[in-house]
Amino acid sequence: MGLGGFTTEFTRHGGGDSVFTGEYRHTIDGKGRVAVPVRFRVQLDGGAFVSRWLDNCLAVFPRAAWDELAAKVAALPTGNATAREFSRFLFGSAFELEIDAQGRLLLPATLRDWSGLDGEAMVVGARDHAEIWTPERWDGYRGTMESSDALAAQLEGLRSEEHTSEL
Numbered sequence: 001m002g003l004g005g006f007t008t009e010f011t012r013h014g015g016g017d018s019v020f021t022g023e024y025r026h027t028i029d030g031k032g033r034v035a036v037p038v039r040f041r042v043q044l045d046g047g048a049f050v051s052r053w054l055d056n057c058l059a060v061f062p063r064a065a066w067d068e069l070a071a072k073v074a075a076l077p078t079g080n081a082t083a084r085e086f087s088r089f090l091f092g093s094a095f096e097l098e099i100d101a102q103g104r105l106l107l108p109a110t111l112r113d114w115s116g117l118d119g120e121a122m123v124v125g126a127r128d129h130a131e132i133w134t135p136e137r138w139d140g141y142r143g144t145m146e147s148s149d150a151l152a153a154q155l156e157g158l159r160s161e162e163h164t165s166e167l
Contacts, residue, residue: 018043018062020125025135027120032112033104034121036060040130041103050111050132051094055141057124058115058132060097060105065128107132 024037036044049066053059061069073090076083093114097105107117115134122138124131133141144150 019127020130023122023124025120025122028117032107032109034107035104036099037123041099044099048097049094050097051090052114053131056115058111059129061129
């Protein structure tokens with residue numbers, strides 16, 4: 001995907017892991033339903049969970065990825081106040097959803113209000129889940145992450161991890 005471009009990609013890697021990729025602009029109808037990109041629907045066939053997420057967006061996880069995340073959160077120390085806070089943030093706002101016959105998800109009003117979603121949404125692939133952003137917030141966030149220096153720093157971090165794993 002070219003930076004700033006719109007794509008409709010769906011990728012399968014070895015081991016059957018699905019990767020959410022691409023960004024899509026969709027309308028949120030009067031009942032709070034948003035269309036799921038066609039290529040994301042296969043990944044969400046077995047059910048989905050939507051929750052508040054980082055940077056004031058919503059995250060939509062397929063059941064398997066949600067279960068994996070839940071297990072990781074459950075492994076955090078319960079004596080750690082930050083771990084408890086994150087668990088409450090994530091699970092206290094989570095809803096189990098199903099895609100309707102027209103390929104839409106009904107986003108609960110509490111989540112739409114929290115994230116500021118109204119009218120239009122950007123549905124963005126984020127590796128193991130999809131994120132739903134207001135178009136304005138996504139444009140601002142995308143602008144900061146497309147900075148050459150920020151991208152170079154992230155790439156350098158990936159290279160450092162490769163060298164560490166080779167040792």
